[in-house]
Amino acid sequence: MSNSIEGKTAIVTGAANGVGLAIARHFVEQGANVMFADRDEERLHIEVGDAQTEDGAKLRYFAGDLRERLTIANLLSATIDAYDRVDILVNASRQIMVTDPLDPEDTSVAKLLDQNLMTALRLSQAVAKRMIAQAAEDARPDDMVGTIVNISSIAGRRTQPELLAYSISAAALDQATRCLAVSLAQERIRVNGVGVGSIMSANLQTRLGEQEGLRKAIVDATPMGRIAAPSELAETVQFLASDASGFMTGQILTVDGGRTLIDPVVDTAH
Numbered sequence: 001m002s003n004s005i006e007g008k009t010a011i012v013t014g015a016a017n018g019v020g021l022a023i024a025r026h027f028v029e030q031g032a033n034v035m036f037a038d039r040d041e042e043r044l045h046i047e048v049g050d051a052q053t054e055d056g057a058k059l060r061y062f063a064g065d066l067r068e069r070l071t072i073a074n075l076l077s078a079t080i081d082a083y084d085r086v087d088i089l090v091n092a093s094r095q096i097m098v099t100d101p102l103d104p105e106d107t108s109v110a111k112l113l114d115q116n117l118m119t120a121l122r123l124s125q126a127v128a129k130r131m132i133a134q135a136a137e138d139a140r141p142d143d144m145v146g147t148i149v150n151i152s153s154i155a156g157r158r159t160q161p162e163l164l165a166y167s168i169s170a171a172a173l174d175q176a177t178r179c180l181a182v183s184l185a186q187e188r189i190r191v192n193g194v195g196v197g198s199i200m201s202a203n204l205q206t207r208l209g210e211q212e213g214l215r216k217a218i219v220d221a222t223p224m225g226r227i228a229a230p231s232e233l234a235e236t237v238q239f240l241a242s243d244a245s246g247f248m249t250g251q252i253l254t255v256d257g258g259r260t261l262i263d264p265v266v267d268t269a270h
Helices: 018-029 041-053 069-083 108-138 161-187 202-210 214-221 230-241
Strands: 009-013 033-038 059-063 088-091 146-153 189-196 252-255
Touching (some): 009 018, 009 069, 018 033, 018 088, 018 202, 041 059, 069 108, 088 108, 108 161, 108 189, 161 189, 189 230, 202 214
Parallel strands (some): 009 088, 033 059, 146 189, 189 252
């Protein structure tokens, strides 16, 4: 099976910076047509700029709040207008918030479920519907129709009370990935996810600047002893988006430098 995504059309959310930007850029380098989607229009213009106006441009950008259903519809329409179809969706937009797990007035769980789960779920449903319509037009019963890749987190499997909201949203996204995979399998659409550890995302860069000692704590907790670059995740996402993973669906691949393999408790004397 080929790892190529050349000629495919992809939507990548969270593409103004960090992980989403790295994935979107990598896809363009690999010959895909890519719609960079994010709320930050200023940053999108900096990253994509006038390149989208060139003849035969393989990249465009769309700015909008994807928590809104109309924005999702407009993003899909903009992609179809530009490239006539969509073959790959990468839900890479994520937000992290610190939570007080004992504060009944804390609204972070609801906010992150809306941002990290519902945005990805609604966009996946809309894109899948378009992929199914394309398949009917293509009349190629043996080919895969499309792929969806959700960027999640190992936080969904670990317990960090201060990241309650983020952990819940990651676990929910993993379950949504599995449910969509089963529901769309007969439509020849594959849905997989990536559970990431410490990747140098925009969120993590901000937290490293705010929390003294956080970098050392992360490195010490990671067997490979470092924080990954966003570009390292991009090739894993390409694998899941390509025919190379053609018999995989409903899987959450872990990319965390071994962090989930160890018990963080270092005192083994008792």
